[in-house]
Amino acid sequence: MTEPRYDVIAIGNAIVDVMAPCEDSLIQELGLTRGGMELVDADRADALYRAMGPAREISGGSAANTLAGLSALGARCAFIGQVADDQLGEVFAHDIRASGIDFDTPSRPGQPPTARCLIFVTPDGQRTMNTFLGASQFLAQDRLDEDAVAGGSILYLEGYLWDPEEPRAAMRRAIEAARAAGRKVAFTLSDPFVISRHGDDFRRLIDAGQIDILFANHLELAALTGTDDFQAGLDSLSPKVPVLVVTRGEHGASAIARGERADVAAEPVERVIDTTGAGDLFAAGFLFGHVRGESLERCLRLGAIAAAEIISHYGARPEADLQALVADKLG
Amino acid sequence: MTEPRYDVIAIGNAIVDVMAPCEDSLIQELGLTRGGMELVDADRADALYRAMGPAREISGGSAANTLAGLSALGARCAFIGQVADDQLGEVFAHDIRASGIDFDTPSRPGQPPTARCLIFVTPDGQRTMNTFLGASQFLAQDRLDEDAVAGGSILYLEGYLWDPEEPRAAMRRAIEAARAAGRKVAFTLSDPFVISRHGDDFRRLIDAGQIDILFANHLELAALTGTDDFQAGLDSLSPKVPVLVVTRGEHGASAIARGERADVAAEPVERVIDTTGAGDLFAAGFLFGHVRGESLERCLRLGAIAAAEIISHYGARPEADLQALVADKLG
Numbered sequence A, B: 001m002t003e004p005r006y007d008v009i010a011i012g013n014a015i016v017d018v019m020a021p022c023e024d025s026l027i028q029e030l031g032l033t034r035g036g037m038e039l040v041d042a043d044r045a046d047a048l049y050r051a052m053g054p055a056r057e058i059s060g061g062s063a064a065n066t067l068a069g070l071s072a073l074g075a076r077c078a079f080i081g082q083v084a085d086d087q088l089g090e091v092f093a094h095d096i097r098a099s100g101i102d103f104d105t106p107s108r109p110g111q112p113p114t115a116r117c118l119i120f121v122t123p124d125g126q127r128t129m130n131t132f133l134g135a136s137q138f139l140a141q142d143r144l145d146e147d148a149v150a151g152g153s154i155l156y157l158e159g160y161l162w163d164p165e166e167p168r169a170a171m172r173r174a175i176e177a178a179r180a181a182g183r184k185v186a187f188t189l190s191d192p193f194v195i196s197r198h199g200d201d202f203r204r205l206i207d208a209g210q211i212d213i214l215f216a217n218h219l220e221l222a223a224l225t226g227t228d229d230f231q232a233g234l235d236s237l238s239p240k241v242p243v244l245v246v247t248r249g250e251h252g253a254s255a256i257a258r259g260e261r262a263d264v265a266a267e268p269v270e271r272v273i274d275t276t277g278a279g280d281l282f283a284a285g286f287l288f289g290h291v292r293g294e295s296l297e298r299c300l301r302l303g304a305i306a307a308a309e310i311i312s313h314y315g316a317r318p319e320a321d322l323q324a325l326v327a328d329k330l331g
Helices: A024-029 A042-051 A062-073 A087-098 A134-138 A146-150 A165-180 A192-207 A218-225 A230-240 A278-291 A296-310 A322-330 B024-029 B042-051 B062-073 B087-098 B134-138 B146-150 B165-180 B192-207 B218-225 B230-240 B278-291 B296-310 B322-330
Strands: A006-011 A015-021 A037-039 A056-059 A077-080 A115-121 A127-132 A152-158 A184-188 A213-217 A243-247 A253-257 A260-264 B006-011 B015-021 B037-039 B056-059 B077-080 B115-121 B127-132 B152-158 B184-188 B213-217 B243-247 B253-257 B260-264
Touching (some): A006 A278, A015 A087, A042 A115, A062 A184, A062 A322, A146 A152, A152 A165, A184 A278, A192 A218, A213 A218, A213 A278, A218 A243, A230 A243, A230 A253, A243 A296, A278 A296, B006 B062, B006 B146, B006 B165, B006 B278, B015 B087, B042 B115, B042 B127, B056 B087, B062 B077, B062 B152, B062 B184, B062 B278, B062 B296, B077 B146, B134 B165, B146 B152, B146 B165, B184 B278, B192 B218, B213 B278, B218 B243, B230 B243, B230 B253, B253 B296, B260 B296, B278 B296
Parallel strands (some): A006 A152, A015 A115, A037 A127, A213 A243, B006 B152, B037 B127, B152 B184
Antiparallel strands (some): A056 B056, A115 A127, A243 A253, B015 B056, B115 B127, B243 B253
């Protein structure tokens, strides 16, 4: 087994977030589900954009955000995802490369355009996401660089991308390539709606021992295990994955690894501005600790610190010096 | 003279700002002038973008920023400026319309793309701007809607746009249309480099009594009048314009109107994050007071409050509720 080139290589949606504050009333008027993520077509995206206030554009995408956090912490990372050959695609590619992450997936000519996520942020900092997947869903399995996948100590996959057919096939091949190379596979369940559509796939992967590190929030845990009881959910899932990490927003997070359990409180935040990317950055901190061989509790603490940074400002890419933050808080 | 439809109608560059924090050392490495604005061609823009860290995109443009402030304060506004038919053009158009500003200039098909300004923000909050003008410099004089111009109580023009030929001709025609309709013409000198290239034009306009309200900062005042002495500069320029407003960054601002002078200190700011748009928002506050018939001192205070808001966050479009801020500070 050769030395890995990357600590983490991820496959995910290549999305630019379009973010604006809004009042709670607008969420109702537009018929949105507060705090949720919905896939929208081009017409719905146009209608929502017209209803949105002045916005700002910041690169996003769940797994890409996680890599941005990992890279900021000092990990070596690579990203695989599909942008179109357009201005938002250039923005995404620039931002991820400027974060120190290798990104070699060629842009896709023609329509549809690069994916965007219209994010309405209510005064409590909650984000309501509406994703137009565009080019991102056309990540072709024959474009997958299996050598690159095999060169990552951990392959990280986002559940969101399980929905479209081509990327799902690419991810299945990537899992095989990673496991054949003796690497670990980490997976985030992303959202309850993904589980409602592909829960059987996920359960099969887990039962077959294909997932080494599984990330979920408490809602996704409930959706996957079919129980609202947090402890019962943990008990049923944890024997099937070597490392299980479950976040619970302001109630902290828990992890179970081969029978050992650790829990952390949420890191205090002066004011929650925008929760977009909280789970993504929690995963970043946890994975950073994991690749460095840290204790389970310290991995969770790293996750909590990275998540606290991201929710204290707009956008799901870190702004503060994460390494300095960690040094300050963990020594 | 018919009742004006708009408090302020502005002609300006239609720009999306691409902003990233950077260390002071990068400004030197890239050979940039700290705090300045430079026009760059496509190749230089690409090179600077490659050197820039992860960025965010926020609509900008000097006069457009001023209108966004005016609209947020409650003024009725319209904007004239040229975007291309591309994604950044859509972003600009969305943001200005979502700010409640009428914007009817059709987008321009084909190359070049929509203007962007690469803004490096150093830890002290200073911004160093590099503008690729793209489509913005092709605002065609024959596209100018003279009826709309005549329908604004004040026509506001940015000096930046005096540089390219077509928009300069459009602005000259707009000045004539506004004056023929008995409206006021406000002009911002924008930057010392513009004065170095077009100072003679500006002095001729001023001497001919074409400018009713003139905005400058102390550096532009010096460049236009040829003296570094602030008082001497004011003394030489103020007799030639009915209202002269000169900002001096953290040292406050002064205005002279028909012999009456008022001065204000800068509004205290907890922490300066990004000075982009400080002058633009000062002009917004001042003009808002002016169209409401407020006292010279109160106009300056409104300018100082709007400028303080804009420098306390990234981007040159207001984020806080400016009306609430003003009510809180001025009653």
